[in-house]
Structure formats: C-alpha cells, structure tokens
Amino acid sequence: MPEFVPPVEAYPGKVVEVKLGATKSEGGTRGKTVIIGGEKTPAFYTFEGATPHPPVVAIDVFDMEVPLPKAVKMHVKEVMGDPAAWAKLAVEKFSADIVTVHLISVDPLIKDATPKEAVKTVEEVAQAVKVPLIIGGCGDPVKDMNVFQAVAEAFAGERFLISSITRDMDVERCAKFIKKNGHVALSFTPMDLNMARELNRRLYNHLPREDIVMDLTTAALGYGLEYAFTTMERARLEALTGDLELAHPMSSGTTNAWAAREAWMKMAPEWEPRELRGPLWEVVTALTLLLAGVDLFMMMHPAAVKAVNDVVRQLTKTSVVNVNAERIAEWVSMKVYGEDGG
C-alpha cells in the first residue's frame, strides 16, 4: 500500500477579489476597507491553500422602526429609528465589519421618502461610523434605482456596495452610475445559476468584474436552506473550475433566517428558550452557507454575529501550526463538568 498523501487538486479558476469601502487616499472617507473573495479552493479546504480573506459580517441597520423578532429587538430598541446611533452600536458594541443601511422608508407603500431624504440618512450613518457601507433598497425596482443613483452620486468614490441590482431593473443604467461614481454592485438573483450568469454578463458591459459581488438568495433553515446551500456550493465549485461569470464573492442575506417561525415563535417547553433558539437559527443558517463559500453575511443578532466571527477566526487562523489533538484523545472517558456524577 503506497504512503497516504492528502488529495490536493489544482483549480483553474479563482474568485475575483472585491474591495469594499475606500479610505481618504483612495478617494473615499472610510477608516478602513474590506477585501472579500480571492478564493482558489472550495470553502476552507485549507489543506489545499489558505483562505485569502476571511469572510466578514455586515450588520443590518434600518432607517425607521421595523417589526423585529423579540430576541433581536431587545438588543437594539434604544436605537430604533436612529440609524446613525444604530450603526455606531453595530460597530462599537457588536463588532460589525460593515454596516448595511436599509432604506426601507423610501418604499412607495411605506413612507415614500425621497432620494434626497435617503441621501441624508446615509450621510448621518457615514458620519457616525468609519466602516464600509452597504446601501440597501426597499425592493421596488424603480424607486430603488432612483435612490441608488442619488446615493451613488452624493457619495462618489466611497465604494459602497449597492444592494441590490436585480433583473427587473434597468441594469445598464445602474451599472453606469455605479461605475461612474466608484461603487460596487450586488448582483441579486433568485437561486438560479443561469440567471446569475446572465445578470452578471449584463453588468460586465459597464462594470469590471472587480466591482461585482453576487447574492444568490438565502432561504432560512427549514424554509429552503438546502436550495440556497446547493446553489451556492455549485456556484463556487463552478467558479473554481473556470466559470468566470460565477467567480464573484458571494453575499448572503442571512437575516432571512428569522423568516422561519421556529426562529422567533414561542414553542412547546422542550424547545425553549427562544432567546437562544432564535440566534442559533441565524448561526446555523450562516455556517451552512459559510461552508458553501459565502464571503459576506448580512446579519442581525449580536450573539449570532459573534459566533460567526469566532468560527471564521478559528478557520482562518494561521498561528497554530500543530493542533493539540491530545486533549480530546481520551474523550470517551472524560467527565462533563458540573453534572452530577456524569
């Protein structure tokens, strides 16, 4: 029997690196930038090569009061309605690498706030925190385009991630104002690789690949997570085998985890407390997709954010060369502390 050698593969493809945010010297006002992507191996196959940039977490901030699950609300109720204060809390207390400003109030069916008002909100947030920003729309394709354009122009050079560009928008127009004002596009499609390729191709007419991140849609644990997982895993594997149109960093709207009733609902006593179950729902949704290759998580619950950051740190650490596996070598006979006799 020949000696065992770990099966390392060579991949012809590589995920493009995308820089979010721009510092003063780069034409923006951010205190730091964040680079995502650059993978040359499947997610955390570190036996084949190190992860070039650790995946990061962006915390959601809304520009108005929104209904939130109780477990989340208890952490942010002081700052609801004040996006600048909320952003500060997200960065200073919850260690957000990035902040997402969701401009919900521009929705014609909600407050129909003007693009100008949206710019003002973004201005407040950009003043309050120095991390890169993601600009989220309301879901109305026409209104979002106008808002995105106004924000893009008012903050030219900041390399904000514009979330998101969808197939039902005037993609050419969006790509142009994103390019002209030095931002990054989030290309969003509903769990379909052909659609993702097609939308990216349309963006390529005006944007270099380095200015595109893609979102293939996140469904919650129990509500279609497997579709999201498999779509993303396939996208990444195809990127590595040379499919340039899918070789973009991936973003996940992990907050969708809270759409699952089991995340927020009061249930029979054996499943309680929901204050722990809920954030764990968000963590499990995130980690499943982390292993499919997601580079950027948009999240909400502080404990969930911390868990994801802890795992990413453990998976990307370079300092420990020899892991001490001895400490679990006798696990079968070790006692769980704190338990009566056991």
Place this chain on the structure above:
Amino acid sequence: MKELSPLDVYGLLPKTNCGECGERNCMAFAVKVVNREASIEKCMPLSSSEFAEAYKRLKKMLKPAVKEVVIGVGENAVKVGGKLVMYRHELAYFNPTAIAVDVTDEMPKNIVIERIKKTEELHFWYIGQVLKLDMIAVRSTSNNPEKFATTTKMVAENTNLPLILCSFNPKVLEAGLKAASTAKPLVYAATKDNWETTAKLAKRYDCPLAVFAPNNLKLLRNLVESLLKNDVEDILLDPGTVPGDGLADTLNNFAIIRRCACKRGDELFGFPLIGVPMTVWFDSAGTAEEIVKWREAYLAAMLIVRFADILIMHSLDGWTLLPNMILRQNIYTDPRKPSAVQPGLKTFGAPDENSPVMFTANFALTYYTVASDIESAKINAYLLVVDTTGIAVDSAVAGRKLTAEKVAEALKKSGIESRVKHRKLIIPGKAARLSREIEELTRWQVLIGPKDSSDIPKFLQEKWHTN
C-alpha cells in the same frame, strides 16, 4: 470516478423486457437503477444462476463510494453511510446523519434513564415527517468492566435505540458487548494501541467497529487497512473532532476522507464518518453551560454539512437539537425532486355548507405549515391544494406554476361547488395579484387572506361571514 450511465447497467441486464421489475423495459429499469430509484434485486430474472456473473458485476458497479453500515437491530436499526457522491448536487445524499446522545457508566441510574427517555421522546413534526434522535452512546468514564456491563445492560433494557459502546479498554468493551450481545451495537473504538483486540471483539460479536485516530489520517488509514486484513468489514471512521483551534483541521480531515472515497476511489476511506461535537464539553472549563451548548450545537451543524454520518452529542436541550434535526432533514432531501404533497381537496374538522374554502400550494412545507395552523386553531374548513409542482406560493406565482387557470381548474375538479352554499374563496396573501383573474374565471368572490397562514384564525374571525 467515472459517472455511471444507464447503458452500463443495461448492458448487464437480461434484456428480455419482460416487465417483472414493474418497468416497461430493461432500459427504463436501468435508468431507475442508475438514479437509485430501484434496486437491481427487483429484476427477478437476474437472480437466476445464468446471470450470477452479471449480478455480481452490477453489484460491484453500483457499490456506493462510502459503505453502508447498519447499527442495531429491528425497526430502530440505523443505516449510515451509503453515500454515492461528495456534493449534494451530484445526485443526492442518502442515510441522514444519525444523532446519538451520550450517557455514562458513572451517571446515577435515574439520570441515565431520564436521558434515554428524553432522547426517545424528543420529536418534531416537520412537513409531514417526524424528526427524531437516533442512538444512545454509552461511555465508560469509570474504566471498570463491571460498572460498564451493569450500565449497558440497564440501557439495553430500557431502550430499543441502537447503542454505541464507548471505551478504549477492550476489557470494558467486552463486558459491554456481553451485556448487550443481541443489540448489535457499534463498538467504539479501535485505536493504534488496542486494534488487534477490538477487531477480535467486533468479529466475535458481529458488530460494526469504529476507528479513532485523532487528527492523524495516515494512522487512521493504516488502521483501516489492518482491520480489513483481519476480516472486519463494517468500519466507521473518527478522525477526531477537535474544537476551537482544531476546527480547521477537523473540517479538513472530513473533507479529505470524503474526497478520497468519492473522487479518488480510495476504498480504505470509503466508510461512514463519526463527528463528536460533545468534545466542546472537555474544552470549555469555566465557561457557562449555555455557551457550551451553543458551541456544541453549531459545531454539530458544521459537521452535518461537512459529511458526518453519525454525531455524538451531550446536550439534550431542544433548542440546540431542533436546528440540527431540521438542517439534517434539509440537506438530505433529494435535490432532484421537489417535496410535494398530493393535490386535491382536504377537509379540516367537520366543515359544512357554510365553512370557509381556501387554497394553498402543494409544496410540502407550505401545505403542512398551513394545515398545522388550521388544525391547531380547531377550524372547520376546506383547503384546496393546488398542484404547483411542489413550489411555494410566491415562487409559484412568480414562476407561473400557480395561475388563475390552475386555481379555477382545481376548484372545478374538487367538487366543492356542491358542498358549500357560498361562493367565497380565501386566497393566500402572497397570491393576491391573481385575485381579479380568479374572480373572472371562477365567478367566485375572492377574499385576499393574510400573508402568513398563522393569521388565518384571526382573519376568519374578522372577515368570514357567509350571509
């Protein structure tokens, strides 16, 4: 490895198109076999001596990259492994990760019994299936054969769940095996120090055997080779679950083993994998219990995604287990088919001619969510399940799998018009945009229901009047 084509299978079938297998012809059967929707045993002619050689070759050709191993006996026995592919989209995963909960031979008897009961009883209804835990791992913390025998006997008497007997001391293992000799437990584990003796035990008691070599794949593989040489065939692999700074290595080891098995045809690694999330309990001294449980839960989730076939856990809290039970169900669904329910008219409670009529999609998750909302509110109602090819309401509306025409057709076919006096149809809030067209096609009045079916009871209270 080369992908199997139906022609490869067809070539070895009797090719008489006799139809005994239930298929139109041998080619149709071959397609099903390749897709793992039928087993070759269904072709009766193949079992005659004339085809013995072809049968053998087919068996070999269809052998999964990861061996399927059975643990336990009777209806609670679990099958693990049997994986054909590394990635879910390449076909589908079979045999969901079995979750075991630990007890020890030094826990007081009442605690052991309590943990067994909880393991057996914990269950969750999810899209028409019941999700449950699968096994009990009995660990010897005493390292005392008598103690282990007593506990194992007591456990075996109190549960039919398959057991994992855990000790590195062959004397202890043998005492446990004697005490549970008919239960066909998994013997955990052979190590570099004890493998010769444990191999003999596994053979003598005809039980599957786990191999443990923490963070040492070379050793793990050598041990497997030695076991195979000693005629141990049902093997499971534990490359060690090292939490914290060992997480990267742990996931690497799982991926390397599975890649060797599925992509490189390495038979020594072609066995099911054991993950032990409960190792976090030995790595967290001084940490609050809630936090340890939280870490154990998400480590389990990562291992489910990264190829684990068995997990051994300590926490028995529903909030840590539920996400993992659901994740496992999700990842192990067949990506080739949507999970759908039979379309048609369903009744809830005892509906009469004035009871509400609603419709929903035939996506399993949608149907069971809506059904449980109606049931738990004890509503008498008719629910028309429209064939959306197993797609959820708003996806189906967007993808035109749910149209006014389909609703009209389903309504007509259901015979509901003769069962109720009124002509009012409650539609899902997410199908609101179909309302005008439905009214035009059916001549029924449409009431746009709430977006989430949990609001149906409130909606009916406020809006349902038949006169």
